[in-house]
Amino acid sequence: MAASARNYWIAAGVILVIILWGSLYPLIFVPRHDIGGALGAFIDSVHDQPSSRGDILANIALYAPLGFFLALALSRPLGLVLSVIVITLFALMLSTSIELTQFYIPGRYTSVYDAANNTLGGFLGALIGGLVGGRVRFPLLRNFTADPAAALILAAFFGYRLYPYVPTIDLHKYLRAVRGLTELPGLSAGTLARQLVMWLVVICLVEALFGRRRATLLAPLLMLAEWAGKILILDNLLSAPDVFGGMLAFLLWVVALSWMGWRSPLIAIAFCVLVIADRLAPFRFALVPHDFDWMPFFSLIGGSPSANLIAFLEKFFQYGGLIWLLRRSMMPLPFAALFVAAVLFATALAETYLPSRSASLTDALMALVIAAIFALLGSARVTAA
Numbered sequence: 001m002a003a004s005a006r007n008y009w010i011a012a013g014v015i016l017v018i019i020l021w022g023s024l025y026p027l028i029f030v031p032r033h034d035i036g037g038a039l040g041a042f043i044d045s046v047h048d049q050p051s052s053r054g055d056i057l058a059n060i061a062l063y064a065p066l067g068f069f070l071a072l073a074l075s076r077p078l079g080l081v082l083s084v085i086v087i088t089l090f091a092l093m094l095s096t097s098i099e100l101t102q103f104y105i106p107g108r109y110t111s112v113y114d115a116a117n118n119t120l121g122g123f124l125g126a127l128i129g130g131l132v133g134g135r136v137r138f139p140l141l142r143n144f145t146a147d148p149a150a151a152l153i154l155a156a157f158f159g160y161r162l163y164p165y166v167p168t169i170d171l172h173k174y175l176r177a178v179r180g181l182t183e184l185p186g187l188s189a190g191t192l193a194r195q196l197v198m199w200l201v202v203i204c205l206v207e208a209l210f211g212r213r214r215a216t217l218l219a220p221l222l223m224l225a226e227w228a229g230k231i232l233i234l235d236n237l238l239s240a241p242d243v244f245g246g247m248l249a250f251l252l253w254v255v256a257l258s259w260m261g262w263r264s265p266l267i268a269i270a271f272c273v274l275v276i277a278d279r280l281a282p283f284r285f286a287l288v289p290h291d292f293d294w295m296p297f298f299s300l301i302g303g304s305p306s307a308n309l310i311a312f313l314e315k316f317f318q319y320g321g322l323i324w325l326l327r328r329s330m331m332p333l334p335f336a337a338l339f340v341a342a343v344l345f346a347t348a349l350a351e352t353y354l355p356s357r358s359a360s361l362t363d364a365l366m367a368l369v370i371a372a373i374f375a376l377l378g379s380a381r382v383t384a385a
Helices: 003-024 037-047 053-078 080-102 112-133 139-146 148-161 171-182 189-210 212-232 240-255 263-280 305-328 333-351 362-377
Strands: none
Touching (some): 003 053, 003 362, 037 080, 037 112, 053 080, 053 112, 053 305, 080 112, 148 189, 148 212, 171 240, 189 212, 189 240, 189 263, 189 305, 212 240, 263 305, 263 333, 305 333, 305 362, 333 362
């Protein structure tokens, strides 16, 4: 077995463990003797109210990475069509089995809609993975496969910025969306700096995928696409910090950063400061700490599916982006991963003194998982910049 295929199988195995952990937690099973049993409850759930938009997107997002990595491993030997069919059937059997098992877990419920959405996620992930890793090749895909870690980070950025991805034709919504641009008196240096740094990271990612010359053209187009999305998509508003931060980032890139050989370390430092500031804001520490949660990923299991999906994508962009920038600054990946995990663990301990924050081990472990996925994906082009 080729090393790349083996790595894809390992990555798919990691995702499978995460799915099982998140779906079957707390792993406490209680016998039930309802009429019809688990299968009857699963079939009867078709009469329940359909899943909310957040549930649908969260269930799709849960299985899409599994389908993606399985397709990378299977698309070359099986071909695009057969690999997508096999993976979709596997996602259907896996999700159905988990839904039936959840019947016996207190606090969980079985739903045919969840199984359908999980299967759809596996199908979409398999389709994308098959196009990226199979025999079918498109010129644009070659750019994304040059640095798959950068492509994933970029997708996470737009994933959390443009949620819930549903456009509207409501003219009043368009007017409300652009009204934020007039709120210049409320524009603070902190919010502007935050958007500036994040857009600089995005430009760095675009440069890694398409080269410096094309990045100068594509970066403003991506900014315009994100701003247009904020106007057209439900529940999104366009803000002055987003627009002016992006414009300043592009201007700074064209005038100075694109010509600097040490721009990646500089942006990595700024991004690290941003991540720390985000985690410790508003910097009002209590005298007595609250509890530290040592149960990993517990915060992503409960709560609102929509909020959890947005939080996961934002964390992936921040932690994955910081690891990627450090790696691009010629820091070995294991050291970059350990550094980011240490920063996240230290700030999590500090969060025990922030009354409005929950402190847990989740983020530090998430950084290590992201780094492991980057290592398994590999990168054809990681250069100092």
